[in-house]
Amino acid sequence: MAVTASTLLERLLQHAVRPKSPTKTLTLRPPKPPSSTILRHLSAGDIDGAIAILSSSPSPFPASVYSRFLLLCASRRALIAVRRVESHIISSCHPSTPPTFLMNRVIETYARCGCISDARQLFDEVPRRNGGTWNAIISAYARCGCPTDATELFARMHGSGILPKDVTFASVLGSCAHLLALTLARQVHGLILKFGFCVNVILSTSLVDVYGKCQINMDDAQKMFDEIPEPNPVSWNVIVRRYLDLGERMKAACMFLKMIRMGVRPLSFTYSSALVACSDISLVLMGCQIHGNLVKSGFERDYIIETSLMEMYAKSGLLEDALRIFNCCSSRDVVSWTSMVSGYASCGRISEAEMLFEEMPERNVISWNALLAGYVRSCFWEKSIEFFQQMQGESSEINLVTLGLMLNACAGLLDVDRGKQIHGFVCRHLFKQDLFFSNALLDMYTKCGCLRSAELWFREIGLARDTVTWNSLLSGYARHGRSEEAFIYFSAMLLETTPNEFTFSVMLAAAANIPMVEHGKQMHGRIIRKGLKKDEIIRAALVDMYCKCQLLLYAIRVFEEETSSDVVLWNSLILGYAYNGRGDCSIKLFEAMQMSNIRADNITFNGLLRACIAEGYVNLGRQYFDRMGDEFGVLPRVEHYERMIELLGRYGYMLELEEFIQRMPFEPTIPMWNRIYDFGSKQGYGRLEQLAFSRI
Structure with missing residues (x-):
């Protein structure tokens, strides 16, 4: 065969490539990383061993290994290990870009370890972000309690045209609930509908939660809940809890019973919320039904539920039932002991509360506060002071609740000097003053007649003021005869918050002081327009105001609107008749009061003696005075x-x-x-x- 130039060139090239020696040369390739070894360490929970292997291997591991490693770091909150994993991912992938989905997992792990700064720094450095990256950082901020940052990042994400996931929407709705940002929540709701997530039970539950937290009523939350095709136990838990938080106990309990009828197995927390809702004597029968369901469902021995059952029976006044559960508790700790002390103290059975308190194996500040609150509620002012001094000697745990209760005692004793000492103590120790303490301090100043100090402190509270704050200031002015100033502040209150029934009762008392019949009629009109319930306190205040303004027909009309067994309401009209020189009517009303089996008190007899003075009934007055102690047990x-x-x-x-x-x-x-x-x-x-x- 002839050798041509082309065949010669081909041979030369073949010889150039082939080795001259018959010995085969081994190609050097990077060794595979010891994945099986590191996985064994991860399965055993040995982070240090896994880190050692990670550090000794310059080559990348499979993504599944990194994911397992990050999960273990998150469960242990091993922040240093997370940084080592991140460093290995970046360095082993050099010069190529590390996978974005792995960077997203690292961001999530930083958040679970509580280091939001590292998560944000990595987010800012990721070269190619995707929807998962945004979801990771938004969820991280929401999880770490930074709702403002979470909502701001969501706005940036939406502006950049990246489609959020259901998890992102859930995180943002949680942040809206934390911020009470109702308008933003409605906008997010619109986006959820726009992107077709409306049938997602997780998002629907989040919407129920945010609407329940952001509004003063549950209309939108209930509507959203009703649109969920098949609510899961978490959905039911949220709706029950939101009703409870708004003080609508009956509705919370009814929703729980509806859940049972629907065949949904409640969570232990749902049982607990339902029992708290029934912690009222009017709902105790419903609470007993829930207790029966607990026994059937096998939840009765759950620690959280045992404590809730004790609280339910104790707050309903059924202390023997509460004690029976307490004695059968699987584990009695400081929480269960404190629940029993609080139950007896709140029912006025102070001696039994004291015995339980002395038997407690350990105490915390809540235990001390429970008994102290009992003393204060029972108006044992001196005993409250003594107990506080004992608490100072035996416990270093004194909080603002303790000091607020002491301010209540100072108000009862009209001891403004001691109250000022507590105020100074809080200022010196740089306590973060909460609204409970602030309102208690304001109440102390107003009851002690230090209205100038009350005004200054009222301004110091600032925008944190609530309806209780305003009511304390208004009642102070009304109590000390400064009704004109009370009405000036009431006008300012309308610009900041919504008055409640107590507010109107205070303002009616202020109108009665002068008397100011036109202002009183305006208050009556506001009550009707706002649709507020005319309870016994409101009706008694209206009767008192109209009587003092010499409009007896109006007072009688209010009194006769609805039958009542409240002695305060009857006393208001008895005193009103006497005030207007109609003593005979006071005496007739007292006779009707006895026929209605309403027991008279010291104020009733004060009104009757006024009536006898007005009519000149000396002998009848002496009879009433003698009957006070002999027949009614009222100490003159x-x-x-x-x-x-x-x-x-x-x-x-x-x-x-x-x-x-x-x-x-x-x-x-x-x-x-x-x-x-x-x-x-x-x-x-x-x-x-x-x-x-x-x-x-």
Whole structure:
């Protein structure tokens, strides 16, 4: 065969490529990473061993290995290890770009480790972001309690045209709920519908949650819940909890029972919320039904549910049932002990609460506050002070709730000096003042008559003020006869918050002080327009206001709107009749009150004695005074003795007045002696006149 130039060139090239020696040369390739070894360490939870292998291998591992590693780091919150994994991913992939989905997993892991700064830095450095990258950082901010950053990043993501996922929407809705950003939540809801996520149960549940948190009623939340085709247990848990948080206990309990009827197995937290909703005597039968369902479902021995059951029975006043559950508890800790102490204390059974408190194996600040709150609620002011001093000696845990309760005690004792000391203590120790403490301090200043200090502190609270804050200031002005200023502040209140029933009762009392009938009628009109329920407190305030403004027909009309067994309402009209010189009507109303089996109190007899003074019924007045203690168990007070002195003296019963003074269990006050002197002088009863003169 002839050798041509082309065949020669081909041979030469073949020889150039082939080795001259028959010995085969091994090609050097990078060794495969020891994936199986590192996986064994990860399965055993050995982060240090896995890090050692990671550091010794310059080549990349499979993505599944990195994912397993990051999951372990997140569960252990091993921030240093996460940084090592991130560094290995980036360095082993050099010079190519590391996979974006792995960078997304690292961002998520940083967030789960609580290091949002590292997550944000990595997000800013990722060269090729995708929807998962945005989802990871938004979820990271939402998880780490940075709702403002989460919503701002979502706005940037939406502006860049990247389609969010359902997880992203859920994170943003959670941030809206945290910020109470109702308008933004509605906009996000619109985007959810636009992108076709409307049938997603997770997002629907998130919408129920955000609407329930952001609004003063549950209309939108309930509508959203009703649109969920098949609510899961989490959905039911959210709707029950939101009703409970808004104080709509009956609705919360009814939704729970509806859940049971639908055949959905509740979560333990849902049971707990339902039991808390039934922590009222009016709902205790429903609570017993839930207890029965718990027994059937096998949830009764759940620790959270046991505690909720105890609280439900204790707050409903069924302390024996609560104690029975407490004694059968699988584990009694400081929480269950505190629940029992709080239950007995809140029901006024202070001695039993004290015994339980002394038996507690350990105590925390909530335990101390529970008994202290019982003392305060029962108006044991001096005992509250003593207990607080004991608490200071035995526990270093004193919080703003403790100090707020002490301010309540100071208000009860009218001890403004001690209240100022507590105020100074909080300022010196740089406590972060919460609204409970701020309102308690304001209430103390107003009740003690330090209205200037109350005004200054009211301004100090600033935009954190709520309806309770305004009510404290308004009641202070009304209580101390400064009704005009109360109405000025009421006008300012309308620009900032919504008045409630208590607000209107205070303003009606302010209108009655002067009297200011036009202002009182305006308050009555506002109550009707706002559709507020006229409970006994509102009706009693209306009756009192109209009586003091000498509009008895209006007062009677309000009284007769609805039958009531509330003694305060009856007392208001009894006093009103007497105030307007209609003592006979007071006496007839008292007889009707007895026929209705409404037990009279000290204020009732104060009104009756006023009525006897107005009508000149001296003998009847003495009968009422004697019946107070003998028949009704009401201990006569200073004002009752003043009324009897007035009754006997005005109508010339000087001998009886002298005998009455001698039988009094205490020395008459200076105003009483002045009045006795006037009667003795006017009636020419020298012995009584001289006796009074010697005491003045």
